[in-house]
Amino acid sequence: MHHLTDQQLEAYRAVTFRLRQELRLHSKEDALAFVQERGFVYFWPIKGILLPNLWSAVAGNRPVADAHDDPGHVTWGWKDQMLGTRQWYYAKILRGKATMIAPAGVPYFYALSENYGEPEQDYVQLYEDGLLSREAKLIYEALLREGALDTVALRRKIQMTS
Known part of the structure; x- marks a missing residue:
């Protein structure tokens, strides 16, 4: 060796x-x-x-x-x-x-996460289990709808101001 x-x-x-x-x-x-x-x-x-x-x-x-x-x-x-x-x-x-x-590496990071099944559905279970905040749920749904967004555009889409 x-x-x-x-x-x-x-x-x-x-x-x-x-x-x-x-x-x-x-x-x-x-x-x-x-x-x-x-x-x-x-x-x-x-x-x-x-x-x-x-x-x-x-x-x-x-x-x-x-x-x-x-x-x-x-x-x-x-x-x-x-x-x-x-x-x-x-x-x-x-x-x-x-x-x-x-x-190319994103699916591997997802596989190593606590999520299981389909990314489009896992967040709903997390939210229902109280493990995902309302804000995080809104962010995730905006990203599912719109695709990648920078922070400014994301805040605008979910009407979240700093």
Whole structure:
């Protein structure tokens, strides 16, 4: 049996997580390809979780900058430009953290959820069991009717204001 050393594992991560300078992402097209290649990525690095994330693939393996003019924050624009395009699914999925999932991977995440049967019907059972709020039910029904919506459009459709 072959064992990876810590150095080999770090080298692998540096390549696949795009941490090396020459492999960094420079455009939203690069970001889209990265999400599709990895299947899913976090938006930000998560303390204690060694999984790929968009921030580090753009800015390198460093903390998220507080300064809004940091070049790494280009990720916000890419995320916002891609909302509603069905190029990736963006939500707080894993551990309640912002996650981007390639469309091909969405069924796998659904299969790993507590849902069963048909996605179009599972939410009704959750609502009837008191496990889904009225607001969540309205959101789900709007998404079933309209397809992918960004947050602003979704709030408008269900008449929910902040």
